[in-house]
Amino acid sequence: MAETERKPAIFLLSLGCSKNTVDSERLMAQALASGLTFTDDADEADIILINTCGFIEDAKEESINETLAAIGKKEDGGVREVYVMGCLVELYRNELAEEIPEVDGWFGTRELPEVLVAIGAKYREELFDRRELLTPPHYAFLKISEGCNRHCSFCSIPKIRGPYVSQPVEQLLREAALLQEQGVKELNLIAQDISVYGYDLYGKSALNDLTLRLSDMGFDWIRLLYAYPLNFPLEVIDTMRERRNVCNYLDMPLQHINDRILRSMQRGIGRKATEQLIDDIRQRNPDIRLRTTMIAGYPGETRGEFEELLDFVRQTRFDRLGCFPYRHEEHAPAYALDDTVSDEEKEERVSELMELQEGISASLNRKFEDQTLKVLIDRIEENVAYGRTEYDAPEVDNDVIIEIGDEVAKEGDFRQVIVEDSTAYELFGRIGEKRNKKQQ
Known part of the structure; x- marks a missing residue:
């Protein structure tokens, strides 16, 4: 040229x-x-x-x-x-x-x-460490590993991405430092499975060590996404409780709760161990908010097995929950199973579960009313700011909608917001002084 x-x-x-x-x-x-x-x-x-x-x-x-x-x-x-x-x-x-x-x-x-x-x-x-951000400049994703060694029956990711390969801690710290220089305030740790980060390099989990070292760098928020329930290192939950800048938030997709379906899904964990894990997490950190994902209409899922899933969600009261209809994927192991649930029934089950979750979310959000929360402002449109609390990941969770009026506010600001109203997936408030000690 x-x-x-x-x-x-x-x-x-x-x-x-x-x-x-x-x-x-x-x-x-x-x-x-x-x-x-x-x-x-x-x-x-x-x-x-x-x-x-x-x-x-x-x-x-x-x-x-x-x-x-x-x-x-x-x-x-x-x-x-x-x-x-x-x-x-x-x-x-x-x-x-x-x-x-x-x-x-x-x-x-x-x-x-x-x-x-x-x-x-x-x-x-x-x-290799350099990135040109496609997110707003105040938050970024830090991919701590590539690939996956799990063999979930519904998933083709191991074929797409290959085996699990952790990125070395020192390399991630260099990348994080570069992101910090670009103005990143919120760092979201991601992988196909963060739970087993480090085993291939160090012979043990390195997730907590990485989280602590990133916390020491002074990011305002560090968030953990996409944890597998099997082999999850619980010491990370203690770190969340102890470190102000590690968000009290965990995204842990469970997919189902019925033992037969979990076995068919090849998840490696059953209902009893799942319930014990959730109980342990909440006991270690009562302020944590849990996000999960479920699949409805998995091959062979009976109405009774779906009812079991509904009851589990009703009892567990997840703070955030998404649900997808099962879809046959020819590169996933479950493709060999008979896809017995009709598409119409799958969609109805998804709707039923999400309607249940909407009621739970609305009830949990009402508890925030009259509290003052620390909010990160993602965008501003005219006199309205849209932000998130530490309990909300970018792009997937709740919005905090703030009428800013004459207040000076800009994208990437952290502001104290008095919550005045709520819906299942939104909080409404105004910028104001901190009124309650519990919220940071």
Whole structure:
């Protein structure tokens, strides 16, 4: 390429989960270091690059539709090249290449150097820690490992991402320091499974050590996401209680509670041990808020087994809960089972469980009324600020909606907010002085 020739402008579309977001941020940092530029407008791009998701059917469809839309722009002459990378490619590379030959290159989840070469950049090992944030500048995700060694029957992640590989503690501390220099105040620790972080490197769990060392760096909030219930290191819960900047929050997807279904799911833990774990967590840290995820309509799930799940949720009163209908995934072990529950019944069960959870969430949120909470402001629209408490992860949990009026507030601020009203998934309040000692 001649020195005077303009570098191509790239439109990057990052789909799927926060792990994908980190991958896209790494790619952007490498590409920028090679002198490439990015645009937020696909119509102004020379290259469209799509980082796909392949985890659930809706995400797969979105990835395909966005790819076809990019091909349309290429055929119209506005875009020169289209490249597709990520999880969907890892599962269906040959089929996709045959069905959509207009795409200029397909790349899996472990081919960052090859992607960079295709778009005219060079991979530099010394820039591994660098990321160009796609999140608001005050929070970021820290991916502490790659891959997964679990064999959950409904999940294709081990095939997509490979075996579990922990990132060394020192490397994560370097990456965290760079994020802090960029203005990050909230660090969200993510992985396919944070519970077994460190076993492959150190022969034991290193999650608590990592959390303590990140806490020592002075981040305002450190949050733990995606913990597997088996082998979870309970000392982390003590750290949450003892360290003000480690959020009293844990995301631990349980998927179900019926013993037969848990065995079929190959979760490695049954109802009794799950209930004991939750009890231990709450006893160690009474102020903790628990998020979980459930699956409804798993193959063979009877009405009675679903009722057991409902009763468990009713009794346990999770602070945050999501539920998905089971979908047959041809690259997951459960694909060999008969998908016995109709799609209509699956959706009805999801709705029933979420209606139950809505009532629980509304009741729990009412307890916040008349309290003063520390809130991180994520965005401001006109005279309304939208923020989160330490009990709410970005993008998935509750909003705190604040009428700011004449108050001076900006995105990334921490403010004390007096909660005046609530719904199942929202708190409403105003900026004010701290009134109760319990909330930080």
